[in-house]
Amino acid sequence: MRKTPLLLTLAWRNLWRHRGRTAAILFALALGVWSMVALAALSRGSLESQLKKSIDNLTGHIQLHAPAYRDDPVIEHRLSPPDAPLTEALAHPSIRAWAGRVRVPAVVASERESAGVVLLGIDPEQERKVSFIGSAITSGRYLEASDEPGLLLGRKLAEQLETELGRRVVLMSQDVNNTVADRGFRVVGIFDGEPQAIETGFVFVGRATAQQMLGMGDALSEIVVRADDRNRLEAPLAALRAAAPTLDTEPWSVVEPLLTLTEKVVNVILIVWYAIVFAAMSFGLVNTLLMAVFERTREFGLFQALGMPPRNILGQVLTESVILLGIALALGNVAAWATVRALKNGLDLSAFAEGFEMFGVSPIIYPALTATDVTAANGLVAVLGLVASLYPAWRAARHVPVEALTRV
Amino acid sequence: MTEHTVILRNVSKVYRQNAVAVQALTDINLEIPRKDFLCLSGPSGSGKSTLLNLIGGLDKPTTGEITVAGERVDQLGKGGLARLRLHKIGFVFQAYNLIPVLTARENVEFVMQLQGRSPAERGAKAREILQEVGLEGLEGRRPGELSGGQQQRVAVARAIVSEPSLVLADEPTANLDSKTAENLMQLLVHMNKEHHVTFIFSTHDRLVMDFSRRLIKLHDGRIVDDEKRGAGAVG
Numbered sequence: 001m002r003k004t005p006l007l008l009t010l011a012w013r014n015l016w017r018h019r020g021r022t023a024a025i026l027f028a029l030a031l032g033v034w035s036m037v038a039l040a041a042l043s044r045g046s047l048e049s050q051l052k053k054s055i056d057n058l059t060g061h062i063q064l065h066a067p068a069y070r071d072d073p074v075i076e077h078r079l080s081p082p083d084a085p086l087t088e089a090l091a092h093p094s095i096r097a098w099a100g101r102v103r104v105p106a107v108v109a110s111e112r113e114s115a116g117v118v119l120l121g122i123d124p125e126q127e128r129k130v131s132f133i134g135s136a137i138t139s140g141r142y143l144e145a146s147d148e149p150g151l152l153l154g155r156k157l158a159e160q161l162e163t164e165l166g167r168r169v170v171l172m173s174q175d176v177n178n179t180v181a182d183r184g185f186r187v188v189g190i191f192d193g194e195p196q197a198i199e200t201g202f203v204f205v206g207r208a209t210a211q212q213m214l215g216m217g218d219a220l221s222e223i224v225v226r227a228d229d230r231n232r233l234e235a236p237l238a239a240l241r242a243a244a245p246t247l248d249t250e251p252w253s254v255v256e257p258l259l260t261l262t263e264k265v266v267n268v269i270l271i272v273w274y275a276i277v278f279a280a281m282s283f284g285l286v287n288t289l290l291m292a293v294f295e296r297t298r299e300f301g302l303f304q305a306l307g308m309p310p311r312n313i314l315g316q317v318l319t320e321s322v323i324l325l326g327i328a329l330a331l332g333n334v335a336a337w338a339t340v341r342a343l344k345n346g347l348d349l350s351a352f353a354e355g356f357e358m359f360g361v362s363p364i365i366y367p368a369l370t371a372t373d374v375t376a377a378n379g380l381v382a383v384l385g386l387v388a389s390l391y392p393a394w395r396a397a398r399h400v401p402v403e404a405l406t407r408v
Numbered sequence: 409m410t411e412h413t414v415i416l417r418n419v420s421k422v423y424r425q426n427a428v429a430v431q432a433l434t435d436i437n438l439e440i441p442r443k444d445f446l447c448l449s450g451p452s453g454s455g456k457s458t459l460l461n462l463i464g465g466l467d468k469p470t471t472g473e474i475t476v477a478g479e480r481v482d483q484l485g486k487g488g489l490a491r492l493r494l495h496k497i498g499f500v501f502q503a504y505n506l507i508p509v510l511t512a513r514e515n516v517e518f519v520m521q522l523q524g525r526s527p528a529e530r531g532a533k534a535r536e537i538l539q540e541v542g543l544e545g546l547e548g549r550r551p552g553e554l555s556g557g558q559q560q561r562v563a564v565a566r567a568i569v570s571e572p573s574l575v576l577a578d579e580p581t582a583n584l585d586s587k588t589a590e591n592l593m594q595l596l597v598h599m600n601k602e603h604h605v606t607f608i609f610s611t612h613d614r615l616v617m618d619f620s621r622r623l624i625k626l627h628d629g630r631i632v633d634d635e636k637r638g639a640g641a642v643g
Binding site: 003006009010013014017298299302304305306307308309310312400401 | 461464466467486487490491492493494495499501505507508509510514518519521522523524566
């Protein structure tokens with residue numbers, strides 16, 4: 001400990017003996033750290049926007065279904081409206097809102113075209129609090145009552161059906177008696193959605209109207225719940241499962257496994273990227289330290305001749321590495337933070353990635369710095385950087401003084 | 409009874425170079441009393457630097473016993489040798505071997521810092537010794553900003569400042585002009601008298617031999633002459 005100031009002085013001054021070389025390796029290390037943190041922020045931002053969009057669209061945080069519904073989402077697999085215990089559980093303090101839906105496969109037909117869709121029967125006021133549809137109407141109006149005869153159509157689907165606001169369309173589906181049920185609806189609103197599959201794949205009608213058309217009484221296909229925090233669903237899930245043990249009650253991560261898979265894929269991509277960048281960085285770092293060690297062979301011999309123990313020589317080279325890594329981490333993190341700030345209004349990649357939306361990925365990425373990603377990148381560089389520096393440090397410490405001193 | 413700083417008994421050193429054995433020293437027996445001012449001389453390859461390295465614990469003998477300041481150098485491990493060099497032995501090298509990133513004062517303080525002495529003690533001793541070797545006012549200069557003679561004075565100050573029992577000087581005047589070399593030798597004689605430190609030189613330089621009180625001649629790794637010269641021809 002008493003020798004720490006000496007080792008720090010020697011390490012710091014030795015680093016600046018070759019300013020150009022030190023500046024070059026600092027730049028390379030900082031660039032690596034920047035790329036790790038910035039890519040993590042962009043990936044995390046893209047994933048976050050994908051998750052948020054999916055949850056906001058129709059998924060919600062928790063869904064309740066009849067046991068077989070998720071495997072076969074047909075009218076037979078329906079559930080009763082919430083009873084008293086479930087209604088009480090739905091009033092859990094961390095549940096912000098919930099809505100009951102009818103959700104069955106259907107065919108929508110205009111005078112000219114028809115298309116397979118998912119029919120969503122919604123309570124307009126409940127639904128406004130759990131999904132996007134309440135604020136997605138761009139032409140016409142939102143549904144006003146559960147029993148109204150109007151229908152909401154996506155802009156793209158309206159184009160495909162060659163129909164428009166105010167025109168009539170026919171919905172066909174299978175009712176509870178396994179017979180074809182159909183009914184005419186007037187298009188009262190056109191909505192925009194992202195991804196485009198939302199516009200082409202769903203039509204919205206009043207829930208009571210749908211229940212009547214399908215002969216469901218007051219039964220539902222699903223109950224969707226919005227909680228305060230998508231990452232803290234344990235308590236509301238437990239309350240809901242306890243209140244309705246026969247229902248299939250699952251969080252968004254189970255209902256939409258693709259989202260969870262995407263998150264895992266992003267994590268794997270980040271780890272692979274970290275590994276590639278770190279490998280390149282460590283070669284540079286070890287090479288620089290080895291060059292410094294070889295150049296100073298006589299000096300290390302002298303240190304030993306003067307009585308410096310080999311562990312202090314090891315400590316000196318490691319201190320140089322710590323200083324390099326510390327400065328590089330600081331520079332890289334500041335650069336990454338500045339990049340994220342500069343892109344706070346989004347990085348628009350639509351010119352390069354027209355197909356993004358098809359996969360539910362927004363072409364505009366809003367970077368998101370998370371403490372976990374920053375800690376992981378910094379921890380990896382700091383710890384593995386030091387481990388990589390052990391080799392040159394060991395080389396420096398193992399010189400035999402008389403050989404080192406006589407080396408030209 | 410005379411107190412000896414260095415005792416060598418039947419010391420031999422064999423180097424192996426590409427499976428060929430080179431006998432660097434053969435059966436060296438030597439006793440060097442405290443405060444001696446001794447010079448090892450001989451042609452290149454005679455074994456003087458090897459002998460100096462063995463006494464300094466920078467290398468190990470193949471056979472024999474070496475005792476320095478009461479410690480058996482040939483039996484010490486790496487840590488023990490480092491501790492011995494740190495506390496009992498000072499070195500002056502032909503090529504000065506100062507630490508280029510440290511100033512003259514920091515170079516002088518280096519060994520004391522390794523010894524764990526306080527900053528106040530280090531500073532005071534370094535100032536005192538640099539004044540003694542005539543480098544007052546140059547304490548803040550780095551080696552590259554000093555002449556060869558000034559650098560060798562810093563090296564002497566560094567060797568002597570921690571009050572070792574023994575200073576080993578390998579060709580200390582080889583890179584100096586004759587005037588600077590003479591000044592340096594007078595300084596070393598002064599250090600020997602004032603600080604009671606034993607000095608052992610290895611040299612080709614006639615001047616250094618003239619200053620020494622004992623001259624040992626080596627040839628092919630053996631001592632061929634051991635001449636005691638009283639107060640030294642010049643000193």
